[in-house]
Amino acid sequence: MSEGTEQKINKQAGKQSNSKVIKKLVLVVFAMFGFGFALVPLYDVFCDITGLNGKTNSVGVAYVNNGVDTSRTIKVQFITRTAKGIPWQFEPVINEINVHPGEMKFVNFYAKNKSQRAIIGQAVPSVSPGLAAGYFQKIECFCFTQQPLQAGEEVEMGLQFYVDRDLPAEITTLTLSYTLYDISGKASS
Amino acid sequence: MTTETINESLVDDHHGDSHDHKMTGITRWLYTTNHKDIGTLYLWFSFIMLLTGGALAMVIRAELFQPGLQIVEPDFFNQLTTVHGLIMVFGAIMPAFTGFANWMLPMMIGAPDMALPRMNNWSFWILPFAFAILIGSFFMESGAPNFGWTFYAPLSTTYSNGSTAFFVFAVHIMGISSIMGAINIVVTIMNLRAPGMTYMKMPLFVWTFFITAYLLIAVMPVLAGVVTMLLTDTYFGTSFFDAAGGGDPVMFQHIFWFFGHPEVYIMILPAFGIVSTIIPAFSRKKLFGYSSMVYATSSIALLSFIVWAHHMFTTGMPLFGELFFMYCTMLIAVPTGVKVFNWVATMWRGSMSFETPMLFSIAFVILFTIGGFSGLMLALTPVDFQYHDTYFVVAHFHYVLVTGSLFSIYAGAYFWLPKWTGHMYNESLAKWHFWCSLISVNLLFFPMHFLGLAGMPRRIPDYALQFADFNKWVSIGGFAFGLSQLIFLAVVIKCIRGGEKAPAKPWDGAEGLEWTVASPAPYHTFSTPPNLDEVKS
Numbered sequence: 001m002s003e004g005t006e007q008k009i010n011k012q013a014g015k016q017s018n019s020k021v022i023k024k025l026v027l028v029v030f031a032m033f034g035f036g037f038a039l040v041p042l043y044d045v046f047c048d049i050t051g052l053n054g055k056t057n058s059v060g061v062a063y064v065n066n067g068v069d070t071s072r073t074i075k076v077q078f079i080t081r082t083a084k085g086i087p088w089q090f091e092p093v094i095n096e097i098n099v100h101p102g103e104m105k106f107v108n109f110y111a112k113n114k115s116q117r118a119i120i121g122q123a124v125p126s127v128s129p130g131l132a133a134g135y136f137q138k139i140e141c142f143c144f145t146q147q148p149l150q151a152g153e154e155v156e157m158g159l160q161f162y163v164d165r166d167l168p169a170e171i172t173t174l175t176l177s178y179t180l181y182d183i184s185g186k187a188s189s
Numbered sequence: 190m191t192t193e194t195i196n197e198s199l200v201d202d203h204h205g206d207s208h209d210h211k212m213t214g215i216t217r218w219l220y221t222t223n224h225k226d227i228g229t230l231y232l233w234f235s236f237i238m239l240l241t242g243g244a245l246a247m248v249i250r251a252e253l254f255q256p257g258l259q260i261v262e263p264d265f266f267n268q269l270t271t272v273h274g275l276i277m278v279f280g281a282i283m284p285a286f287t288g289f290a291n292w293m294l295p296m297m298i299g300a301p302d303m304a305l306p307r308m309n310n311w312s313f314w315i316l317p318f319a320f321a322i323l324i325g326s327f328f329m330e331s332g333a334p335n336f337g338w339t340f341y342a343p344l345s346t347t348y349s350n351g352s353t354a355f356f357v358f359a360v361h362i363m364g365i366s367s368i369m370g371a372i373n374i375v376v377t378i379m380n381l382r383a384p385g386m387t388y389m390k391m392p393l394f395v396w397t398f399f400i401t402a403y404l405l406i407a408v409m410p411v412l413a414g415v416v417t418m419l420l421t422d423t424y425f426g427t428s429f430f431d432a433a434g435g436g437d438p439v440m441f442q443h444i445f446w447f448f449g450h451p452e453v454y455i456m457i458l459p460a461f462g463i464v465s466t467i468i469p470a471f472s473r474k475k476l477f478g479y480s481s482m483v484y485a486t487s488s489i490a491l492l493s494f495i496v497w498a499h500h501m502f503t504t505g506m507p508l509f510g511e512l513f514f515m516y517c518t519m520l521i522a523v524p525t526g527v528k529v530f531n532w533v534a535t536m537w538r539g540s541m542s543f544e545t546p547m548l549f550s551i552a553f554v555i556l557f558t559i560g561g562f563s564g565l566m567l568a569l570t571p572v573d574f575q576y577h578d579t580y581f582v583v584a585h586f587h588y589v590l591v592t593g594s595l596f597s598i599y600a601g602a603y604f605w606l607p608k609w610t611g612h613m614y615n616e617s618l619a620k621w622h623f624w625c626s627l628i629s630v631n632l633l634f635f636p637m638h639f640l641g642l643a644g645m646p647r648r649i650p651d652y653a654l655q656f657a658d659f660n661k662w663v664s665i666g667g668f669a670f671g672l673s674q675l676i677f678l679a680v681v682i683k684c685i686r687g688g689e690k691a692p693a694k695p696w697d698g699a700e701g702l703e704w705t706v707a708s709p710a711p712y713h714t715f716s717t718p719p720n721l722d723e724v725k726s
Contacts, residue, residue, distance in 0.1 A: 018304055018376050025372045029410050036414025036444060040429060043440045054505075058435075083433065084347070124432045131507055181433030185426075 054126040054133045054177075060144060061137050069101040069165050076163070077175045080109065080123075086182035087115040088149070090123075093156065101165040108156045109142065109178070113149035121147040123178040132171050135164035146183065219314070222306035224291045225710060229609070230313050231288030232602070236678070238280030238320065239595075243671050245273040250667035253660050256652055264350070266650035267335035272323065274338030278456065279363045280320055282590065285598045286459040287313075287370045290398050293605065294374065296703040296710065297392050299383030299719045304376040312369035319362035326355040337648060339449070342430035342441040346422045357420045364409045371405035374398055383702070385721040389483070392701055393476060396483050397462030400490045404451045404458070407494075412448040415441065439504050446497035454493045457589060458486055460557075460597035461528060464550045466701070467604050468532050471547035472539025473698035478531040485524035485531075492521050502573045511570045518568035522561065529558055544696070545619040549600035552627055553593060560588030563638065578648075581641025587634045599626075599677065604699075606684050607691035611709030614684040622680060625673035632666030 047055045076099055078092035093108040113119055123143040127133040138144075142157035149155060163174065212220060221227060249269050252260045261269065291309065295302055303309050326333045331351030336344040345353055378399045382391070391399075418429040419441075428434025430441045461482075469476045476482065498506060498514040506514075532554050541547070563585040567573055576582060599622075606614050636659040641647075645656045652660065694704040706714045 016379070018380055021376050021379055022305070022372060025375060025406055028406055029368055029372075031410075032407055033410035033414050036411040036447075037418075039444050039447070040418075040440065043437070043443060047437075055437075122433055128505075130505060179432065183433050 054128050054130045056125050056127050056133050056136055057138055058144065060140050063104055063137075063139050063162060066102055066165060068103045072101055072169075073098050074101060074163050074167065074171070075173045076105075077173065078107065078109075078178075079175060080178045080180065083179055083181045086119065086121060086180055088113055088119070088121060088180060090121075090178070090180045099163055101163050101167055104139065104160065104162045106158060106160045108158055110154070110156055111147065111149065111180070112154035113151060116151045118148065118150045118184075119182055120184045121149065121180050122183045123147070123180050126177045126179070128175045128177065129171065132167060132174050135167040135171075136174060136176065137162050137164055143178065220310070222302070222310050223712060224295050224303045224306070224309065225609075225712065227303075227309050227313050228288045228290075228292030231284045231291060234313070234316060235281050235283075235285035235288060238276050238284065240674065240678075241324070242273050242276035242281055243674065245269045245276070247668065247671050249273065250664040252650055253652070254664040255661065256654055256657050258651055261650065263650045264332065264335055267337070267648065268327065268333040270648050271334045271337050271340075272327070275323060275334070275359075276320070277590070278338065278452070279360075279367075280316075282456045282594050282598070283367060284316060286398075286401070286456075286594075287367075289459065289463065289598075289601055289605075290370070290374050292609065293703060294377055294395060294398060295381065296706065296714055297395055297701055298378065298381060298386055299702050299715045299721070300377060300381035301713065301716050303373050304381055305373045308369050309373055312366045312373065315362050316366050319359045319366065322355050322362070323359040326352045329355070331355075339445060340416075340419065341445070342419060342422065342438050345419055346430060349423060353419065353423045357416045360416045361413060364413045367405050368409050371402040371409070374402040375406070378402075383715070383718040383721055389480065390721075393465040393479060393482050393486075394462040397458045397465075397486055400486050401455050401458045404455050404490055404493070408448045408451040408455075411444065412452075415444045415448065418444075439501075442501050442504065443498065446500045447494075449500065450497040451490070451493040453586075453589070454489055456594050457557075458490065460553065460594045461486060463597045463601040463604075464532065464553050465528075467546045467550045467600050468535050468554075470604070470696050470699040471544060471550075472536045472541050474535055474539040476531070477534035477537075478527070481527055482531055485527040488524045489521060492517060492524075496521065499568055499573075502570050503577050515568055515570045519565065522565055525561055529554060529561075544603075545614075545616065545623055546600045546604035548620070548623045549596050549603065552623070553596045553600065556588055556592030556596065556631075560585055560593055563588065576641060578646055579641035580637045580645045580647055583647050584634050584637035584641060587637070591634065592630055596626075599623075602677075602681070604696070605703075606681070607695040608703060608708050608710055610685050610688075611691055611707075612684050612688035613691050613695060614680050614688065618676060618680050618683070622673060622676040625676060626670060629666050629669035629673055633663055633670050634666075636663050636666075 075096055077096040078094070080090050080092060082088055082090050089110070089112040091110055093110055097105060097107060099105050109123075111121065113121075125138075125141070125143050127136045138159065138161045140158060140160040142159065147155070147157065218226065218230060221230075246269075248261065249266070252258075252266060291303060294300075323333070329352070334340065334345070334352045334356040335350055336348075340356065345356070378391070378395060388396075418427070421427040422429050422431060422436075428436040430436045430438045432438065465476055465482060496514055496518045498510060499518045502511055502514075536551075543551075563581065567576055567582065567585055603614060603619055606612075640656055640659050640663070643656065645652050691708040693707050695708065696704075702715075702719060703710070705719065
């Protein structure tokens, strides 16, 4: 069957030509390839809205004093871990602190580069339970910036935060976890 | 017009068709654009891959025969489980279905060939290269991929053994092959149906491949995207899945399973099509509830896009997310149940006979339903926390993929072997294949349920002593099942070489255009479209 007759038959049957269908399908293929990548920013937006995965703010917020809710006490726990391959000592100075919602607190974390070379570290925070992440507000945090430490250098790094007054009533304990990564290779100067 | 005169006119067409004569030797297979040749290539390729992936599984079962480490190192064990999964999914099941599509779709809709024959050749011939890269990585310094067929980041990025690039390129090629195959199927079905064959008159087999092809076009590009991110994360310093750079490893699982869940329906919907063809033929009744089957298949395909996170209940989702994905997943049981009831209703009061294709189909209905029920158990969020990553999951997906997809492929192979080869297969040898497979496959996979419920984790080369007895039985079942598949090889080779001459329609209850052409099917069929009104008996 020649190309011409085939197209004629297709037209009679109300069908589209092969090339038209192929073009549409290839377009879908590229669109779905793009959709895979679009999921990356979409996922971030989704996490920001829902607090999924315990993501907290990565830029400092201004402290708004709406009064302190002294009727509630929230226990905030701090845990740290170092990722594979970074020879730092990294730990909270105090392991937990009690705060009232709306009250601003300041705590320190201790880090020491135990290796013989300069290393740039980056701490990544995560709050558990995830739904509380949106209510944990960091005003100032060492995790907003990179931490370059010379060989053997030690430092105390500050975290200033408050817990939002709108924190759901059933949540009484928050855990803030920091994981420290070696980003010397890919740090932006 | 009777069937025989149609056959003669088709044979005549073949002789008159001088522009495309069969080449001989290897070039016939390399350059072929004939849908039957390409279908044959796909089917042989997938069977070789089945034996290859099966051989890896034999080593896995030998290692797990008793507790402790005997045969392989844990790292090599991980490579075995990873490549076994990849080969079986992308090398055995999917190409086998593409082989069926190539062989049968044009003949079922009365088309002379697939719509895009040159692309068809290309989409098959890049596949062997993909698997050469994947399997070849076993012989490289880095070793084969060892991060599981689901290649979760950061296992496959930060902690990769160096095989990630080979893995990614192999998956890219497989994806391109699948996408081209799927586009071909869609265009063929849309444009080459014989006059008078409306969508709702298509055989259900054609419908299931039509829907599967759309699923492939929708999700294979997402797989290509996620492996590309993996590649750049590992080698080019991006941080899609690296928390240190602002990425998120859990996001990998979301993107992967957005592909991964429709993928499991890509591997089962064509099985539904095959079984829906065979059960009516051997029950000598029409398929019960044809249109409900079409709608059920479509709704399974649509639902498959909104259930992916049921693979990730233990990643710490909010309660709402867990409930949403749990209910959506359980909803899929409804259209699937419609299908199972329709198959049973088709058999109900039919004058049934039990040739090998029917035996495999009935085993499919029963055993796939068992796999479906364990899937329903896994869908329940609270209990999934117990079952997650245990042998219960292994039992579940082997019931749906081996006794589901693979059994349907065997059923289809026996059903159409007379049409493909022109000879009847040896029925008693085939029955041996069936009964050996049926008994051994249940010995192989059923105790895995108990192992999983008792807490044996998957993907670990060693286990606690209390699991020893069940594992021994599972391994014996595994070896027996592996050996049983060699019977199938013997049946097929015997059938190609000779045997009782097959008539155009060897099954008296079978329906469809493919039975109106001679056996073996002439190299060119339906060069002029058949007239449906005259063909229908």
